[in-house]
Amino acid sequence: MRRSDPASAAPDAVPVRAAAAAVGSRRLVELDVLRFVAAFAVMAFHFMAASKSLWDEFPTKLFEPVARLTTLGILGVELFFLISGFVILMSVWGHTIGEFAVSRVSRLYPAYWFAVLVIFIMYRFSGVAGFDPKLSDGEYLLNLTMFQGAFGVGHAGGVFWSLWVELRFYVLVALFSLVGITLRRCLVFLAAWFGLALLAEFTQNETLVFVFMPRQAPYFIAGMAFFLIHRFGVRSGAFIPWLLVAAGYGMSLYAAMERVGERVRLVGIKHYPAPPEAVVVAITVVYLLMAAVALGWLRWVRWRRLVTLGALTYPLYLLHQTVSAVVIPAYRDVIDPWPLVAITMAVSIGLAYLIYRMVDKPGQRWLRARLGALLDRSRRSHPRGRGGASRTATAIPAQSPEASVP
DSSP states (O other), X not given: OOOOOGGGGSGGGSOHHHHHHHHTTSOOHHHHHHHHHHHHHHHHHIIIIIOHHHHTSOHHHHTGGGHHHHGGGGGHHHXXXXXXXXXXXXXXXXXXXXXXXXXXXXXXXXXXXXXXXXXXXXXXXXXXXXTOOOOOHHHHHHHTTTOGGGGTOOOSSGGGHHHHHXXXXXXXHHHHXXXXXXXXXXXXXXXXXXXXXXXXXXXXXXXXXXXXXXXXXXXXXXXXXXXXXXXXXSOTTTHHHXXXXXXXXXXXXXXXXXXXXXXXXXXXXXXXXXXXXXXXXHHHHHHHHHHHHHTTTXXXXXXXXXXXXXXTHHHHHHHHHHXXXXXXXXXXXXXXXXXXXXXXXXHHHHHHHHHXXXXXXXXXXXXXXXXXXXXXXXXXXXXXXXXGOOOOTTOOOTTHHHHSOO
């Protein structure tokens, strides 16, 4: 378990920049592994449990021996949200809102822009029909902003809905960072957000639901609480983050059972064998894994190649459905389902690696450099606080460039 530093007896007195430096000193490779596990679970869910249109029959019938697992792959997104809460608090701690914005924009947009372009070209200039979002050219352009959800416009990719949730989470964190992040303020913020998320769920007020995201908030809140446990370790008042984790776990069970239950009600338990008790087990395992990260029990995970595995998770998440729309309908009548799904997964992972190396990694570097230069110019033009001293926008925690979610 991580030990607190000498100043931890007065948590709000710990300089946030020193805290960030301490946290960022070692990349949590175990989070890269969990991110890939989450992406693989989502991919297995889409290929082997969810998409009847791909196979022209219920995929759980074709892959019946693993149907009770693949149906739970839908909850891989929930694992992403937990990891996001952990990593985003790590990213913003000790950094300005400008630095946070640079890190997030440069992380999310290069691969996303490429994915939107690929999807646009595919549906405009090929005969592929599966998962066609049927968007106009203007709606595709709006998708490039990632803010299409704010205008009631459909997502170019089926998985893009979670990015809209992530963006709203980032806004909440950015606003919170304006008051200055300390341990005590984090605890107040998380408790307040949890209470407002409960209120939103009970009232179903559209504005409250939009802002406080009751079905996703418990994962973000618990992830942030896990980071506090990781950062401060055993210390006075450490039970409060665990209380927040417990509250998030309870609300997560409700949200997950509702989400999976909608699928079951839609097609029936026969075609989607995911009973409530299986959902409870899945969410419990997810929370236990994050607890193991927070407590340092997975520090033995050190193999550096796992960092690359985590890095290709984002392009894999963005485009695996698009790959399946091309490959599976074209070959389902000539190749048996099991080898065909293995081929489709291999193609998806291989393509994700190429996108990471040729688009995502250089795109992040290019965008971060330019946005960082803009931020530095703004600081020089409007110096304030601590004599107007500035830092480069790329000086962000080591975990954040490639370990954010998804």
